[in-house]
Amino acid sequence: MALNWVEIDLAALRHNFQQAKDRVSKDTALLAVVKSDAYGHGMVPVARELAAMGARFFGVSKFWEAMALREAGITQPILVLVGIEPADAEEAVRQGIRPALYRLDHAEMLNDAARRMQTKAKVHVKVDTGMGRLGVPPGSLESFLEGLWRLPHVEVEGVFSHFATADERDKSYSALQMERFSQALDLFRRKRIPLTYAHMANSAGTLDLPGAHHQLVRPGIMLYGSPPSSDLHHPADLKPVMSLKARVVQVKSVPQGHPIGYGRTFTTPHAMRIATVPVGYDDGLPRLLSNKGSVLIRGRRAPIVGRVSMNMITVDVSAVPDAHEDDEVVVLGSQGTERITADEIASLCGTISYEIYCSMGKNPQRVFLNASTGLAS
Ligand SMILES: Cc1ncc(COP(=O)(O)O)c(C=O)c1O
Structure with a gap:
């Protein structure tokens, strides 16, 4: 008998995914963010459930996470949100793993790998519209795209950005980020770079900023049953997982x-x-x-x-x-x-539910309940 254990309720996960789905139009697909072991909930069982629910894409932060999804039989495209190392370029191309792209030297090595394999490397260009963390600054985007133009084996499938404050009540900074993002999209149009997916909405954007939905939204925390904050204008009915x-x-x-x-x-x-x-x-x-x-x-x-x-x-x-x-x-x-709730614990400790889930989810005694796929382990 285990002294302590974690239970993961996959029925609650499915409910939360449906909540996200209900907030977007039929023209917007969902990229389920399953990085960091699905915020401690178990990346593979979570991805299997969400693949069965119609998740179009998965998002991870590291290349090895994407490989672990492939090894578990997940066939959907996977976006590596932090990008990949040169050494992983060939495998990424082979496995249909899309790196976030914000460096031209990385684009060149992807181009070389794809050329050797007589194919194209699909990437999602990351634009920093105001988070100040990762991405091509808007002022450098034009020269970045000119650099990409010379790399015929790199295909820009998507362009994306990340909100800094979408979970706050005041949406003025998010509006500024959305405006910068739409200028970036204009630049792609002017350069005649066709895009299949533009995306910038995390959970908060999915719930509160329908104007940011584009062709793809990237919810994370809401899938696991916590609101991104208590300040949302349009909170969802979420069930802790x-x-x-x-x-x-x-x-x-x-x-x-x-x-x-x-x-x-x-x-x-x-x-x-x-x-x-x-x-x-x-x-x-x-x-x-x-x-x-x-x-x-x-x-x-x-x-x-x-x-x-x-x-x-x-x-x-x-x-x-x-x-x-x-x-x-x-x-x-x-x-x-x-x-x-994780929010109650987090507020007592001056942190956020995300951190509580990541920490508690490391428990090796993790039991999956209510799987629909029969493969939750
Ligand atoms: C680039 C990116 N997109 C989407 C998400 C999902 O955010 P959330 O869990 O707030 O929905 C994250 C999470 O940190 C992220 O880094």
């Missing part, structure tokens, strides 16, 4: 004035019942939840007392008199009518 669970290993009565855990940061103000739960920061439960967070036992909230340690926490179950050794504990997820 990941739960983290554990079993109580010990319950004991502790007298008043007893220290609990490392550093004695908590001393019992009165006699208490303390349950020890085998989950800690090694399982992705932030140490910042020390003396702050709570867990669910028997459908009730039990506060974390003392420090979160590497593999254990101590919780006050004085108000859950029937709490018992071997009881199931929900650290993330729901039990009865109570729920602890």
